[in-house]
Amino acid sequence: METSNESSLDEMFAQRERLNQAIAARLDAHRQQDHGWEKQNDAKALERYFPDNVGAFLRVSRLFGFAVVFHDGTLEAGHSSGRSVEDSVRALVEYAFPDRSGFSERFRAALAHEFLSTRIFDASAGFAQFSATAHCKADEELVGVIENLCHLIEWADTKPGGWNQCRHENGHAICKVPEHEHKAESWRNLFGTHDFMCHDMHQRNVALAVAAVNALPQLIETARDGLKYRARVLVTAR
Known part of the structure; x- marks a missing residue:
């Protein structure tokens, strides 16, 4: 069982x-x-x-x-x-x-x-062709910037080199008076006021504007020299 x-x-x-x-x-x-x-x-x-x-x-x-x-x-x-x-x-x-x-x-x-x-x-x-193309485009833009700056300088009342930070205004103004003439304490008394181009600005902004404008001729000439050099390099590379 x-x-x-x-x-x-x-x-x-x-x-x-x-x-x-x-x-x-x-x-x-x-x-x-x-x-x-x-x-x-x-x-x-x-x-x-x-x-x-x-x-x-x-x-x-x-x-x-x-x-x-x-x-x-x-x-x-x-x-x-x-x-x-x-x-x-x-x-x-x-x-x-x-x-x-x-x-x-x-x-x-x-x-x-x-x-x-x-x-x-x-x-x-x-890849050289792309480098040359990029340089050519950048050069065209730089030429445009130079031409525009030269045009503005030509029409400006006060040319680069003639911009000064006014010492009598403690650096808060841009005027046409050269810096060495700011030392004359009788200037304000004799002529009343400076020939201001811009007034009541911050000192650092005035310093930047004056330095930038006065440096424009040198910067433009340096840029032109760079364009000439690059053009020679590209011709040689081709």
């Missing part, structure tokens, strides 16, 4: 084990199916949103001083492939997102479009 009961228990344990295995197999199949659906959904989301996100990132990066530069291998490999920017972008996208990984041609075209829509600096011929 005990043997029969033991056999029944063994059979019940065996049945339970088979049931557990069947349940585990069914759950594993569902997990694999869910994982496949998850990967499929991830791929769809990637194809739908990734190109737009890349394009937005590239546009925002320019606001922070970053740029996309195409050097065609000359910067790292030391040799050029000879491909254009457009062909290189498409080759990059095809290599990074191939057919075998499930990416569609439509996705690759959209991603390449976002890359090409941003400004890509073509430095396949070297």
